[in-house]
Amino acid sequence: MDRLTSLTAFVRTVELGSQAAAAAELGLSRTMLGRHIQALEQHLGVRLINRTTRKQSLTEAGLAFFERCSAALHELEAAERSVSSLQAEPRGLLRLNAPMSFGARHLAPAIAAFTELHPKVRVELVLNDRVVDLVEEGYDLAIRIGRLADSSLIARRLAHCRVVLCAAPRYLERCGAPERPADLARHNCLLYSYAADRDQWSFRLGPVEETVRISGNFVANNGDAVVAAAVAGQGVVLQPTFIVGEALRTGALVRLLPGWEASELAIHAVYPHPRSLTPKVRSFVDFLVERYGGNPPWDAGIG
Structure with a gap:
């Protein structure tokens, strides 16, 4: 028989004072509940409950076993409640x-x-x-x-x-602005080392698509470092708006190739x-x- 059900049957019988009450609570027949307690006694090799037609009482072994089992089952119920609360509330x-x-x-x-x-x-x-x-x-x-x-x-x-192409005004004053993607081959392009296509950038204008191989004198494994170099006037960057957005709003960087869109x-x-x-x-x-x-x-x- 299921050991946990047998333990529960025993503990509830003691707590409720009768097998009939415990059977009703657990949804078992009185006969089945009695079998669970008998199976538990056979497993332990001791009698747990003294039974008469009128009353029941715990043996010495039954009292010691009840105290341990009752505490263990209540801990188990508390654990189940805690898991249920985790499923109901973010924590x-x-x-x-x-x-x-x-x-x-x-x-x-x-x-x-x-x-x-x-x-x-x-x-x-x-x-x-x-x-x-x-x-x-x-x-x-x-x-x-x-x-x-x-x-x-x-x-x-x-x-x-969104990913946009941009550079600082001081860089553009020194090197000029590209007019189409192919012009980027002549510019100092600042590169992000984890980019999927680090050495080539692609742009689309309506149905027209251009891919250009680029190079530069600075590569970094962090987008903020690349953008900081661009703000300092070192070169051209192709970076997400979540990094360059503030620099574009303040004018520290200027968006290039209007109309041409990089892959989103x-x-x-x-x-x-x-x-x-x-x-x-x-x-x-x-x-x-x-x-x-x-x-x-x-x-x-x-x-």
Whole structure:
């Protein structure tokens, strides 16, 4: 017989004072409940309950066993309640990985707003621009920007990600502005080392598409470093608006090749498996969709 059911039958019989009451509560026949207690006694090799036609009483062994079993079953019930509450309310530690620039500029403020709404959630944010293994490294969720590689990960789109070509006014005064993509071959192009096509940039103007091989004297594995070099007048950058948006709004950078569009990327939240979508993960992803969906705040005022 099922040992846990037998233990429950014994404990409830003692607590309720009769097998009839315990059987009714547990949805068992009185005969079946009696068999569970007998099976428990046979397993232990001792009598637990002295039975007469009118009353029952615990043996010395039964009293000692009841005290331990009762405490254990109540702990089990408390554990089940705690898991159920985790399924109902966002709480606990959320381990999150994200790209460096996006995480520092946009995700950290979003986390502050989210935890204000859900104070029982704690967030551990790890920022780097490499692609991490969520399962092996123990992350609940990651933010990925770009074209997703085929994988077993579940993805939800958070926002579109525009990529624009720009340079500082001082660089343009010195080197001139490109008039079409092919002109970039003669410019100092500042490169992001994790870009899928680092050494060539593609643009589209209506049905016309041009791809140009580019080169430059600066490569970095972080978008903010590349943009800082551009603001200092070192060269031309092709970067997402969530990094260059503020510099474009202030005039520190100027958008180039108006009308020509680079391929748009997307920002996704990814997690390992549908079972990973606990309330803390689900509520955080929903929060980001609402915050970034439609027209993302980093695109405001840059055309």
